[in-house]
Amino acid sequence: MGYRNLQDCVEDLERHGMLRRIDTPVDPCLEAGMIQRRVYQAGGPALLFTRVTGSAFPMLGNLFGTLERTRFIFRDTLRTIDTLVKLKINPFLALKEPARLLGAPLGALHLLPKTVSADQAPSLSCRTTLSRLPQLVSWPKDGGAFITLPQVYSEDPARPGFGKSNLGMYRVQISGNQYQPDKQAGLHYQIHRGIGVHHQEAIKRGERLKVNVFAGGAPSMSVAAVMPLPEGMPELSFAGLLGGHRIAMARVPGCLPVPAEADFCIVGSIDPHATLPEGPFGDHLGYYSLTHPFPFIEVEAVYHRPDAIWPFTTVGRPPQEDTSFGAFIHELTGDLIPAVLPGIKAVHAVDAAGVHPLLLAIGTERYTPYDGVTRPLELLTQANAVLGQGQLSLAKYLLIAAEQDNPELDIHDIGAMFRHLLERVDWRRDLHFQTATTIDTLDYSGGGFNSGSKLVVAAAGPVRRCLLTELPGDIPVPSGWSDPALALPGVLVLQGSAPVPDNGEPDQAIQALCSFWEQRALPDGIVLVVIADDSAFCSRSLDNFLWVTFTRSNPAADIYGVGAATRQRHWGCSGPLVIDARRKPFHAPPLEEDSAVEKRIEELASAGGPLYGLF
CATH class of the missing domain: 2.30.110.10 (Electron Transport, Fmn-binding Protein; Chain A)
Incomplete structure (x- = not known):
């Protein structure tokens, strides 16, 4: 025992x-x-x-x-x-x-x-x-x-x-x-x-x-x-x-x-x-x-x-030892989710994004079974239930899909989840913001302690588009923006200079970028654009993309769109969604190792040293 x-x-x-x-x-x-x-x-x-x-x-x-x-x-x-x-x-x-x-x-x-x-x-x-x-x-x-x-x-x-x-x-x-x-x-x-x-x-x-x-x-x-x-x-x-x-x-x-x-x-x-x-x-x-x-x-x-x-233990940018904690806890409790949240089939707090910044969910659409699944209905009710449940309420981005659209969809296959959502999402309809609310205590993207915003992206219905899988050499980019790269199918990462000190107003340079793309459209199949300090780093791996995009952005302040409009106080856009994921002056500094200690540890791990063979 x-x-x-x-x-x-x-x-x-x-x-x-x-x-x-x-x-x-x-x-x-x-x-x-x-x-x-x-x-x-x-x-x-x-x-x-x-x-x-x-x-x-x-x-x-x-x-x-x-x-x-x-x-x-x-x-x-x-x-x-x-x-x-x-x-x-x-x-x-x-x-x-x-x-x-x-x-x-x-x-x-x-x-x-x-x-x-x-x-x-x-x-x-x-x-x-x-x-x-x-x-x-x-x-x-x-x-x-x-x-x-x-x-x-x-x-x-x-x-x-x-x-x-x-x-x-x-x-x-x-x-x-x-x-x-x-x-x-x-x-x-x-x-x-x-x-x-x-x-x-x-x-x-x-x-x-x-x-x-x-x-x-x-x-x-x-x-x-x-x-x-x-x-x-x-x-x-x-x-x-x-x-x-x-x-x-x-x-x-x-x-x-x-x-x-x-x-x-x-x-x-x-x-x-x-x-x-x-x-x-x-x-x-x-x-x-x-x-x-x-x-x-x-x-x-x-x-x-x-x-x-x-x-x-020590913590830092995921994955770390607490990642194993999270995986073990999911094994113990994951099957309870449908009992606690009716209609929800699975949730996944994405470790690579820092857990609370990004939550994925799969729900069910049962409101109009006679009409088929054509748009999010019950998913919106389920999203509200998720954001009212324990520590799931700390999620900053909640991306939810309908099980009926693909019963084989694996919530832990993050790349497949993004592909599924981006193929179906309608940015004019499927964005639902909470603009002044509490977020994770450790998340400084909102510019205040325990404060920021949330975004629910609910996508359901038939496939609307094919996603771009290879980046052409003629991406239209105005002066001041550079190094376009493809992080995932349909996801373009663009490098921009450091943002000006935040004053609560939208970034005029990004607004000008969106206006530029209204005149010179991006290639078909680009659905999401992420603005990063280093596009090569952000697009190098899925983990880098998740960490940069969702820890360095505050939905209400950092989301823009090509062809953006507000109708009945509902904001959306007809073209690609744009997320400003650059580091802001008020963000907390990232973790960096001490070089002198790093050198000593490397010496201890060399052949014949007491740490040899451990890493």
Whole structure:
């Protein structure tokens, strides 16, 4: 049955050749993170750094670095979870395949945590301080050291207990900025996170919010902390289900409970009204999230088990280790989508675009079955439902197609999805904007914190056009624009100079470009034009195209069109759609490696070096 702690997991992975010990000294400031990212890109093993500069605790990285290893870690419980998920979808499965349900009742017993005394909890055996923890700094401009695999635990102040608890993975800054050393830690949680409900209740009651931060323990705890669970299901319950055992929680007088098998437990509380600057931090969109005021934890104690291991990850431009998290979560929950969102057959948050900037969906058109599928109808209702569902609501671009148009369409074949949509879309009709709304906290394309716009593109009906697959040599381009390239069938990328500082007005140069193409039309089959700083880079790969286009554009401000017009307050265009995906002056800076550290890591990885063969 599943691992009860991180030590059992490490031992098992090493026994199966899935973990490598690194016994040479490694600095947690920049070096450990760069090594982990390199090994992840190479599809390498989990890494145990045994000699960490400035800390007595070993560090474990790349634990979930491949989907295969993640499946291996939870191999004992995946069948039970699959059974329970299918029961949720089809209660009659019990009658059709009763043999598959034999393990389900036992698995369900693991949903309920159990309480143990403090003297039965290895996690409470020893004490330390924040400054003695590994000071992980992932990127050169990070504002300090961060916990990157934290499990932040809180309970509803009005209804204490695990039943209304929340376990979320919200980054925690343990040094730098204005934080008092060893006494304060920044708590960065984004919009639409469960802890926000508890925080609001604490403000309402005028009391401090108790918060614990766990690191390590059963690997199922880390996965549970990032699971998009339905409201009312505590993450601790899912951790027990995935881990194959009830999660043992120990009581600490005057504090929230802590997992008995955790490696580290930071115990404290937050003033419901106080904030301090947090960040910057190199984040998973491939840019820094900047410094902003966030709540902070007043640290009362830092506990650890005697054999504690510090787990960590680093994030950056996808794909990274959190990509494996996302793929694993989709495997566990993807079949539930039709039950949660009627009519929706599948959704795909595109990792290469930073997850929230681009969401693909396949729905069904059932409004007028007597008339066939000729245009989006029910798809629009379904799109609204998607944008009202949990973290799917953070999507900035939602592209939705009708299943009836191609029942074999695979939502994970992104190139095929774009081809399908661009063959059918009518830009005069199929663009639906939300112009002043909330977007992902980490997305700065809107020019404000947590603010920007959204665009739904709903395409249904018969094929309207053939897409251009080879670029002719005579693309009409006016002065100031250069290097046209084809990123995908029907998608032209054009290079333009850096945009002028944004003043809230449309870019006159792009408007002039659209007017030019009204007079000298682009070749048939070009449906979408992306303006980029570097057209060769943007068009070099599908991942580059997705990252540039959807992380660097704000729909309401950066979308133009050839033959644009507004009718009954509905904007559209008769010619190609144009997206300005150049970097803007207010955008967050992209992540870049430290060249000196890069050189040292290359030396360690050379023949005979301690990292040789890892990447």
